[in-house]
Amino acid sequence: MTDHPADAILVVLETTPNGELATSAAGLLGAASRIGTPVALAVVAPGQAPALAEQAAALGAATVLVVETTSTHAELTVPQVDALAAAAAVVAPHAVLISNSIDGRDVAGRFAARSGAAIAVDAIGVSRDDEGIVAHHSVYGGAYNVDSAATFGPLVVTVRQGAVDARAEARPVAIESLDVSPSGAASAAIESVEAVTETSSRPELRGATRVVAGGRGLGSTEKFALVEDLADALGAAIGASRAAVDAGYIPANHQVGQTGVSVSPQLYIALGISGAIQHRTGMQTAKNIVAVNKDPDAPIFEVADFGVVGDVFTVVPQLISALAERKR
Amino acid sequence: MKIVVIVKEVPDTYGERRLDLETGLADRAASEAVLDEIGERALEVALAYADSHDDAEIVVMSMAAESAAATIRKGLAMGAASAVHITDPGLAAADLGLTARTLAAAIRRTGFDLVIAGNLSTDGSGGVVPAMLAELLDVPNATALSSVEIAAGSVSGTRNIDGATVRVKAELPAVISITEALPDARLPNFKGIMAAKKKPFETLSAADLGIEPEDLSVAMSIMTAIAEKPPRAAGVKIIDAGDGGTRIAEFLIENRLA
Ligand SMILES: Cc1cc2nc3c(=O)[nH]c(=O)nc-3n(C[C@H](O)[C@H](O)[C@H](O)COP(=O)(O)OP(=O)(O)OC[C@H]3O[C@@H](n4cnc5c(N)ncnc54)[C@H](O)[C@@H]3O)c2cc1C
Numbered sequence: 001m002t003d004h005p006a007d008a009i010l011v012v013l014e015t016t017p018n019g020e021l022a023t024s025a026a027g028l029l030g031a032a033s034r035i036g037t038p039v040a041l042a043v044v045a046p047g048q049a050p051a052l053a054e055q056a057a058a059l060g061a062a063t064v065l066v067v068e069t070t071s072t073h074a075e076l077t078v079p080q081v082d083a084l085a086a087a088a089a090v091v092a093p094h095a096v097l098i099s100n101s102i103d104g105r106d107v108a109g110r111f112a113a114r115s116g117a118a119i120a121v122d123a124i125g126v127s128r129d130d131e132g133i134v135a136h137h138s139v140y141g142g143a144y145n146v147d148s149a150a151t152f153g154p155l156v157v158t159v160r161q162g163a164v165d166a167r168a169e170a171r172p173v174a175i176e177s178l179d180v181s182p183s184g185a186a187s188a189a190i191e192s193v194e195a196v197t198e199t200s201s202r203p204e205l206r207g208a209t210r211v212v213a214g215g216r217g218l219g220s221t222e223k224f225a226l227v228e229d230l231a232d233a234l235g236a237a238i239g240a241s242r243a244a245v246d247a248g249y250i251p252a253n254h255q256v257g258q259t260g261v262s263v264s265p266q267l268y269i270a271l272g273i274s275g276a277i278q279h280r281t282g283m284q285t286a287k288n289i290v291a292v293n294k295d296p297d298a299p300i301f302e303v304a305d306f307g308v309v310g311d312v313f314t315v316v317p318q319l320i321s322a323l324a325e326r327k328r
Numbered sequence: 329m330k331i332v333v334i335v336k337e338v339p340d341t342y343g344e345r346r347l348d349l350e351t352g353l354a355d356r357a358a359s360e361a362v363l364d365e366i367g368e369r370a371l372e373v374a375l376a377y378a379d380s381h382d383d384a385e386i387v388v389m390s391m392a393a394e395s396a397a398a399t400i401r402k403g404l405a406m407g408a409a410s411a412v413h414i415t416d417p418g419l420a421a422a423d424l425g426l427t428a429r430t431l432a433a434a435i436r437r438t439g440f441d442l443v444i445a446g447n448l449s450t451d452g453s454g455g456v457v458p459a460m461l462a463e464l465l466d467v468p469n470a471t472a473l474s475s476v477e478i479a480a481g482s483v484s485g486t487r488n489i490d491g492a493t494v495r496v497k498a499e500l501p502a503v504i505s506i507t508e509a510l511p512d513a514r515l516p517n518f519k520g521i522m523a524a525k526k527k528p529f530e531t532l533s534a535a536d537l538g539i540e541p542e543d544l545s546v547a548m549s550i551m552t553a554i555a556e557k558p559p560r561a562a563g564v565k566i567i568d569a570g571d572g573g574t575r576i577a578e579f580l581i582e583n584r585l586a
Contacts, residue, residue, distance in 0.1 A: 017492040076496055077459065077469055100455075102447075102472045102489045109459030110469065112425065118549040119424050121454045134552060140345050146352065147553040155549070158456070188468040188498035191484070195492050210585070234586060242508075252474075252488065252509060259366070259448060259508050267585045284560055288585055290576055296567070303560045306579045310568025318573025323586055326577070 004063065007036035010093035012084060013056055013064075014104060017195045019048050021055045023204070024099035024161050029060040031159060032097050033168030035128040041087045041178075043067045043080050053175045060168020065090070065178045077103070078187035081110045086180045088115065093154050095126065095133040100158035108158045114183075118150035124163040133157075141258070141281030160262065162207025203237040205254060210267045213239030213256055213283070216247060217272020217293065217312060224249040226316050227271055233323045239263065239283070241273045257282035271312045275300025292316065329478075329500075331374045332387045332435050334445040334457075335367035335403055337396040352551040353421060363399050366446025368406070368513035370506050373444055375407045375514065377478045385409050387438055391419060391430055397529070404524035405516030411527070412438055416534040418541035423549040426541060428460035433537040435465060442483055443503040447472045458505040468498035474509035 009032035014022035025040075032038035040061035042052050046068045053064035065087050071079040084107060088096065096111070098104045100122050112119035120135035127134050133155045137146045149155065205211065212234060214227035224244070231238050239256040240249065256263055258278040268286035273279060275291070275298055283289070284303050291304040292315050301307040308315055339345045339354055340362045346355040371388060378384035388403030390396060391414040400411050414434050422430065435443060443465075448455040462469030473485035473496075483504055484497040498504070516524070534541050566575060580586035 016490075022490070081463075102487065105455045106459040106469060106471055109424075109428075109456030110463040112456070113428055113460040113463035116425070116547055118547045119456060119460075120549050121424070121456055140347065143345075143557060143559070144347050145553075145555045145557060146347075146551055148549050149552050151544070151548045151550055153547040185463070186466060186468045186499070186502075188470040188496045188502065191495040191497055193492050193494050196488075234580075253490075267580070288583060290579065292572070292576070296565075301565050302562050304565070305563035306576065307563070307565040308568050308572040308576060309565065310572040315568055315572040315576070318571075319576045320573075322574050322577035323580075326581065326586070 004039060004091045005037040008039045008091045008093045009036040010087055010091050010096045011038050011040045011061065012080070012096065012098045012104070012107060013040050013042045013052065014099050014101065015044060015052070017193055019045060021052055022099065024101065025056060026059050026167055027162070027164035028097045028099060028159055029056065029168045030166035031126050031164045033060050034166055035126050035133055036094055037062050038168060039091050039093065040064045041067070041084060043069065043072055043083045045070060045073070049175065054173050057173040058170045060171060062171050063174045063176055065176050067178050067180050069180075071182070074190055075187040076190055077106045077110055078183065078185050080107045081114065081185070082183045083178065083180050084111045085114060085183070086178055088154070090178065095154055096156045097126070098156070098158050100160050105158055108156050112156045117154050117156050119156040120148045121158045123157050123159050126157060126159070138285070142285035202231060203235070205237045205239055205256070205261050205263065208237035208263065209265050210234050210236035211239045211256070211263055211265045211283070211286070212236045212269045212271065213241065213273060214244055214249065214271045215241035215273030216243035218244065218249060221249045223313070226312065230269065230271070230316055230320055233320050234267070236267070236269070241276075241279050270300050270304070271316060273300055274298045275303065329381065329384045329441050329480075330387065330439055331377070331384060331442045331444060332389050332438060332440045333367070333371045333374050333403070333408065334431065334443065335371065335388050335390050335400065336364045336449050337361045337390065337392045337399045338364045338449060347554060349554055349556060351421070352554045361396065361399055363402050364446060364449050366448065366506070366508060369508060369510050370444045370446050371403055371406060371408065372511055372513040373476050373506055378407065387412060389431070389434060389438065390414070391422070391427060393420065401524055401529065402516060404527045404529070405520040406514060407520060409527060411529045412532060413529065414532045414534075414537065416541065418534050422541065424454055424456060424460065425546065425548060426539075428457050428464060430534060430537060430539050431457070432461050432464035433539055434532060435461065437537065441500045442478065445503070445505045447505040447507045458503050462503040465501070465503065468502045469504070470496045470498045470502060471505040472507055473504055474507045476504065476506060476510065
């Protein structure tokens, strides 16, 4: 077994339902490279390890520990936690970085509980000071910056998706296969997995530089197309308020806010959104905010850099044609 | 079937939420405290099951400040049979690890077939406690369920993760968490509010659960710094006079956003 660097940071790679490396990997490895030597863990289906390890090395993994197993297709969370426990025992990392996704949080939570490690969630970055690893958080919708650290031992950190811009330099591929003895911990069975193929060519909401979001003011699924038209004119991702999601105008993964996605784009355009505090929590750290709402007292105007009191159905088509005009 | 529903008292998100810059804790005086909406939905999942199953016994459980008792009692008014309130000054600044250990000890003491929690709380927004509880209780976790079916010996549901919809099933006992896709909770009625006064309400300290909050041999996550960011200031607001769209286009072009 190879020796692992003393400043190892263990990064748990996530894969998509069809086995590819998830987009979160670049940010996790980038963050890890700023505080130590990134060592990645890939729990994959048999045969997939070489391709995945190559991609991880290109994103900065010094070593890729691989576990080839089919158990992750049948059991929820526990196989990844068993692999992570084995990897942590081999690597003795200063920190474990995991994506703050639904699956990532489960793995982080079970692993921290099992190993007795301190856990910090939803970090927007990590750094290292004299005493060790520090996780940085943005809480209450960006109103406060909070740092946290472990009293001792490794810090398990879930990192907000799309929050880390740092990227690590590519490294040569170094694969190490890892032996895992199953813990036998009870797990839920996975009965079926249905890939949801986002057929759209639009940018993903998380990490997007521009977001156009629509609310209940759009009035119907058909009319919500106006939001899509403006998004396409600007090459923006599509966001929505919870009311728009509840009304069925758009799937829930587009929800911006406290219980949806938090975004910090260069530009956020809010159409027919009142600006309830739970919505603002997810978007008020955007660099530029534009709002269109027919109610002059809508709270969204309190955070808008440029607000238009008007009807989205007249203002937005005019905006789209003005943008098209300029392109010609 | 004994169902423990984990609820949390949080600052009302409709008001301004503040952190105390001295302690880093939620400033409880700054906003009104309410039962977290997602916890209410978790309770609704249990209540809906109990509506058609007489053998269901629902316990609401919360680790919260002493003042939260009235908020927890709302769970009884909604229909839970009993409440467990874990309160201890030593737990006020509990990190996720201590919170999970304390709740796990209380759940073990109460006994359970199923634990239901919200997927994310609206204040700390951690989202890892359900999985931590499952590990500590040595049972399966099935988190972030947007639909739930409870059967005699198992619980199943749907989770919408990035890029896939996954059907999962766990044998009981188990811990699940649910998302806001599940229905809003019922309102307590007058009968429920009156009945709540007579229902068992247990108050436990850390010591009652064999938990030592100040145990320095356990790794903890601590807050090392906190800073408040200046609030965002409003910019220009115009009334559309027929050129609103053009004006936005100009704003975008001027700021190199289009
Ligand atoms: C615990 C909790 C969590 C929550 N989490 C979230 C969250 O993550 N994200 C979120 O968004 N919400 C969240 N909410 C809900 C939030 O409180 C609001 O209910 C929601 O954001 C309102 O959405 P909206 O602005 O689209 O709808 P509304 O508040 O109904 O606003 C619609 C707006 O459209 C305007 N309008 C109507 N017609 C037109 C027109 N033709 N042209 C221009 N303007 C028009 C109206 O003036 C109005 O301001 C949460 C609530 C709770 C309690």
